[in-house]
Amino acid sequence: MNTDSGKEQLKQTPVNTTPVAIIGIGSMYPQADNTAKFWTNIKNRVDAITEVPASHWRAEDYYDQDPKSADKVYAKLGGFLSPVDFNPMDYGILPNAIEAIDTSQLLGLLTVEQALKDAGYTADKSFDREQVSVILGITGTLELVVPLGARLGYPRWKEALADAGVEKELAEDVIKRISDSYVPWQENSFPGLLGNVVAGRISKHFDFGGTNCTVDAACGSAL
Structure with missing residues (x-):
């Protein structure tokens, strides 16, 4: 193998140098329901890993210190989001449909709203929504x-x-x-559990006319 020719090929490969600007961020993390709080936790070295909250599941039902125990987990710790207020009517969702909609779709609406406000695109500012796309990394298996x-x-x-x-x-x-x-199961269950609907619901609510799609990013889904 000629390594010199390989290096020469790499040099000749065209590189996309189109600049990308991050102008707004929205985020939710354990013990941080917005980006500012998350950054404060980083600076203060806050350990946001906790035991499983009672609101999620009973750890004793599934915990076993033996890693080989079938249908059990050998850890009781994790990173868990704190409860957040969500008024479905603000996002055009009927209250009786909430239980059939995956949490990722609801959190997606909240974090996009955060990002728009952070970028200065508030409700009273006009911009070309036809040029706004929604591209998300989402794991294939949703909670619902x-x-x-x-x-x-x-x-x-x-x-x-x-x-x-x-x-x-x-x-x-x-x-x-x-x-x-x-x-x-109800009529909202099928769209409520589909990963690609997360991007679609965001585009619909904020009236974005660009591309909307999701990529199965597995453990990188938060990005």
Whole structure:
């Protein structure tokens, strides 16, 4: 292999030198519901990693210090966002549709609003919205997929209860109790769990006319 010729090829490869300016930032992080607070936490060396809040799940239900235990986790710590106020009517969302909309879609609206304000594009400032695009990095599996998918397991629950000798009436009551603990399917569920709808919902609400799309960025989804 001729390394010199390889270097020469790299030198001749055209490079896109179009400048990019970051003019506004919106963000939410553990113990920081905006960019200023996040930067303050960095300067003050705040450790935002905490134990699992009771509002998320009960750690004792899933925790096992043995990493090889099936269907368990061996950590009780993580980075968790604090609760934020969200008025669905401000974003054209009916209150009864909220439970069928993934959190990423709601947080996306809030952070884009932060970024626009940070850039000086407030409601009273006009700009060419047809030139504004929304491109997001989002992981493929959204939060809402799990509870909605879990409801589809009821035929297996029914079989298991029957095999265990549980009477039909009691089995039906048990199945209902389990299914009622999950978010129900409704007409908003399908768009509510799709990753690409996060960008689409932002474009629709803010009336942006450019490209809107998502890229599955896995662990880089926050970017």
